[in-house]
Amino acid sequence: MRLNGRLLRTPLCIVWALSVSISTGAPPKNPESILLQIFKRTVAVPYRQLVTMRGGPGSKGHMKVSIVGDVRGRSAMTxxxxxxxxxxxxxxDGVDLTTYIADSKTVITQPSPRRTEPAPEKRVALTKRNYNLSIKDGGKIADRATMVLTASPKEESLPKRVFYLDARxxxxxxxxxxxxxxxxxVTLDTYHIEFSRDIDLDDLRPSDTAEWKLSTWPAPQPFKDWEDAERQCKLSFEPPVDFPYGFEIVGGYLIERSKALNIRLSDGLAHxxxxxxNTKLVKLPRGGRSVGKVVNDIGINIYSDLSTSIEQEFLKVVAQGVKSRL
Amino acid sequence: MTCRKTQASLSAYIDGELGGQEMLRVRKHLQQCQACAAEAEVLRFAQQLLADMPCPEVPIGLEDRLVNHVFAGTGSLQKRSTWRTWAMSSTVAAAAVALGLVAWTVSHGAPQRQSDPATLAQSVDQNEAYFAGGDPVSPHAPVFSVSDAP
Known part of the structure; x- marks a missing residue:
């Protein structure tokens, strides 16, 4: 059946009417409140967004993705x-992270990373400490009026981040x-967005997965006790009191069956x-997209979205922590 | 460069037999693709196993005897040659099967070596994708390579 203008107009009018009534009050104009809302993933009406965005970590290529978000803060990406x-x-869904891979008929489940993420309020405070935040009206994107939130780093060598937000x-x-x-x-750009209370995130789950292979992957295990983590990974490391560029530790995890330690640092926006x-237990191949070195048999690798020279600064500081106790 | 093309050129790459441009293309791909990098490690390991195998000593006077037999062309030699050809073919076939088994064991990782360099690389890839998914302002999609699926 071919769609004609009249058939299309009715649902479009409904979508438009809903989009006009989205706001349950004026959206905040204060940058910190806006950032808090983003970190909390608070939305008043479910949305479906078609975007181009960067591929997986380390990738410079872009992919086309459909993103759905609902009022409970759950999100889906196809x-x-x-x-x-x-x-x-x-x-x-905030509890589980489920990946459906149609090609290999595989379902992978993991605990949601949101279970261990830092509190949004703490993240806003960290961002405010390291960035000057400003807000202004912007032009239209995907036919929606925007507000522009700019985060200018207090450290000049770090990148500035600009977020174009739906004004409502x-x-x-x-x-x-x-x-x-x-x-x-541009790491993310929207070419279509719609808001509707009929959008149901669970509709995106493939229905015929009875015969799919189900894999349960463990989540990275957060640790609180440094000494225990060091003992498990058979290494010795004293975390520096200060990291460069205002970064601080926001999480520490055991990965690779507790043979490697992952320390996550953030300045609020960048990670x-x-x-x-211990290189006697595990190794990372040379090359790849990280900077790294081995100090007294302890391998150190830094991954980020920042420049290599900045990563080298972190490598230097971390290497000093390894040296000091060996 | 695609994974398929890279994997077709891996053996030549490891042997240093590729041309400069091709070598650079494969090297660049290996730096970006954990799956192909792991494949390269497996090949290197298999190659190392072969290199470490003892080389049998050639019996003294074999060359002279071979030359004599070739120019003599007697019937008895032909029979013996047939038998030797069969014996040599069997040996080559047995060696090929043994090599195949070694390669299969390595690639399927029956008992995984404790210091397998590819293992941590995959965990890092998955870990970074995992945390990218948990960040509403991440510049990356939470996508990891399908070949990482266990």
Missing amino acids: ILEPLTETGRTIID ALTILRQETLRPGRTSE VSVYLY
């Missing part, structure tokens, strides 16, 4: 392109990273991920 990933759906729903419609001396990079491991 990859539309590239064809090698098409149909992969990732659903995070505060959904991120475009995200830009501006690195010093380089052109801006630096540090891996420490």
